Amino acid sequence: MDDESFQAIKDSSPFIAWIHNISLNQQKYMKSKFNELDLGHDVRYIMFIYDNPGCSQDDLVNMFGQSKGNIAKTLRKLEDQGFIQRQVNPENRRKYMLNTTEKGRNLVPEYRKISKQWEIEVGITEEDIELKKRIKEIAIKGMNLIEDN
Template sequence: MEDESYQALNDNTPFVAWIHNISLNQQKYMKSKFNELDLGHDVRYIMFIYDNPNCSQEDVANMFCQSKGNIAKTLRKLEEQGFIQREVNPENRRKYMLNTTEKGRNLVPEYRRISKEWEMEVGITEDDIEVKRRIMEIAKRGMNLIEDN
């Protein structure tokens, strides 16, 4: 028997709504596991900075389709919490280079381990690598569409 709360989700539901649903459910699960940190979606910025050392605030804003002001505010909070550090870029003193601190670097592997557990629980397997690649391609095209307009 199908749960009534899912009646609105059906074959006519836009593809992006399903992806959004997956993302929100994964975030809720992760928040329950890292509740004491109260990071919510902000952990994605730590992950991006971890994977892209010396990236800029603009890189983060572009990746997550957020305004530079919102990103600056969130990064300031993450810096105050000790997860990241911002350093002036010596090549362009108006920009910051972002890096994770030891606290941020310690969080990432644990977060990824629990995220992988969630994926296994919901049925995402290594066999889905092609689906992941395809979704990444779609995401990149979407970002390019925005940049081109």
Template sequence: MDSEGYYQAITRKSPFIAWIHNISLNQQKYIKSKFKDLNLGHDVRYIMFIYDNPNCSQEDLVNMFSQSKGNIAKVLRKLEDLGYIKRQINPENRRKYMLTTTERGEDLVPTFRQISKDWEKEVGITDEDYELIQRIQEIAINAMKLVEGE
């Protein structure tokens, strides 16, 4: 922080959402720095989503991460080429794929979760913050619902 109270282009007077966005960006930078030897960057979040939601679809990722179909397709192709995920045709709809993690992708999960816990500890997130975290989750869900109907 400089003498005028600026942090990475936001100030103490910046809106709440700017601070949330800043937290997210800095967590992604931290995670990317820990996975730089794997050439994954923040794409690891897609592996985690697929791991936590086996047989999800590309459309599920588009909706979850608010990314374009083209961007998600590109990332999935990369993750498949690197051996972290696999796509299988959905027997109920042959035009769609079901996504699962491979053994290589599953091996990454404990490391990622530990790095996330380390980040939380380093930035000062504690067990006492549980109620605040729940409230922010509620706000995020309300925000998603607000734009779903648009």
């Protein structure tokens, strides 16, 4: 197979297509390692909550640029699956504080370990730190661009 045409990634492809391809293939890899869990991109919410105990649904909306409805639906699913729990915020009873359950706290380190393994297998090294920083900057500018419109 011609490497340049694999999954329709060509030199003329938009940059975002390359990023999307990397993301999809990483998700497929992770799914193969956690095949009993069908989390897909939803694992990012568990990881955010794990890293930010007591965060709110609004924090997720702002971080991931998803609608309140989509976030609420996903949180309900993750709660039903036992990865997170919602507790009424004592300072604002109309809002919930989000935390990972023991199941969620056990998942995140394992998920990160396997994700790091994927990075090694595809050739992402410590030398790519500047590239990672630059892509993060682009991601932040993209989020800000949306917020400004």
